[in-house]
Amino acid sequence: MSIDRTPTDSSKPLQSLEEWEDFVKERYPVPGQPAQDTVRKPTVGFDPEKKTEEFRNYEADARPTVREFYRLNHLHQTYEFGLAKRREFLGLNRMSMGVWEAAEYLNNLVDDSDPDTDMSQLEHLLQTAEQLRLDGKPRWMILTGFVHDLGKILCLWGEPQWAVVGDTFPTGCAYSDKIVFPRFFEANPDFSDSRFQTANGVYEPGCGLDAVNLSWGHDEYIYNVCKDYLPIEGLYMLRYHSFYPWHREAQYDHLCNDQDRRLLAAVKDFNPYDLYTKSHSKPDSKALRPFYEDLIREYFPEKIRW
Ligand SMILES: [Fe+2]
Ligand SMILES: [Fe+2]
Secondary structure (H helix, E strand, C coil): CCCCCCCCCCCCCCHHHHHHHHHHHHEEECCCCEEEEEECCCCCCCCCCCHHHHCCCCCHHHHHHHHHHHHHHHCCCCCHHHHHHHHHHHCCCCCCHHHHHHHHHHHHCCCCCCCCCCHHHHHEEEEHHHHHHCCCCCCHHHHHHHHHCHHHHHHHHCCHHHHHHCCEECCCCCCCCCCHHHHHHHHCCCHHHHCCCCCCCCCCCCCCHHHCCCCCHHHHHHHHHHHHCCCCHHHHHHHHHCHHHHHHCCHHHHHHHHHHHHHHHHHHHHHHHHHCCCCCCCCCCHHHHHHHHHHHHHHCCCEEEE
16 A cells, blocks of 8 residues: 555645654754754854754754644644544454564555655664664564554554654643644643643653553554563553653653653663664665564564554
C-alpha cells in the first residue's frame, strides 16, 4: 500500500513520516556538532562565539508541512482521544504476526521520497539496531532498536500521521511550554477545561508515568505489543522514545515515580541510536535477516498479537 500525499488530505500533512523525525533531529543536533545546513542564522546581532543551536528558532524554520502536522497534533490529541485510541487498539485483536513479518508489513508504508532520506522503514529499524550491535549493547537492546518503530503500522490501518508520530506529551494536565509549538495547544478543547490545566491535572503528584495518559502514537502501541517479552529498560525505550519533553527537556518530573527516574537513563541512552543513525549507509536486510530472526526467537514467540 502506498501512502500518497494529496494536498487536501489533512490526515497526511507530512510528505513522509521522516519529515517529523528530520525536524526533531534539527532541534536536537548531535552534541558537539552544528545543526544541519538548513539553519538560518539571524543577520542582526550575530555572535560568532555562540553555538549554532542557540540561534535556532525551530518554529520559524519549520517547513509548512511540519507546522501543519504539529497544529493538527496539538489540536486533536485530547485526554479523551488518548483514552479512546487505547480502547480501540490495545485489545491487540487486529492481526497475529511475527516480528520480522511485522517489519516487512511496515515496509508497505511508502512515503513520498524525501531528498534527505530514501530509507525504507525496515532500513531505519536495521540501522538503529545495527548501531546498537556495533556498540556492543546487550541483545535485548539491539532487538528493542529493531522493533522500536513497528507501531507505525497504525498508519497502514488508516490512522492520521498526527496520531502515529510526533513528540508525545501528557494529556490531562498543563502543557509544558518546552513542547514544540506550544501555542497550538490553545485550540485544543482541553485547553479551556480547568480540570486539565493545573500542573498535576487529573493525576496525583508522583503517580508514575504508567498512570499518565500520554498523547497517543506509535510508542504506546508498540510498548503494549511487546510488554510481555522485553526487559523493563527496553519497554521504557519503546514507550517513551518520542517523549522529548521528558527525556530531552527534563519536564514532568512531578508526575514521575522512582522507577521512571531510574529508567530515564535507559531512554536517554537509546535516543541517539534512533535519531542519529539515519545518514549512514543502507543495511543489507537480506544478509542481516538470519541474525535478527535468531534474536527475535530468543525473546518473542513465533506470532504475537497486533
Ligand atoms: Fe519512533
Ligand atoms: Fe525511529
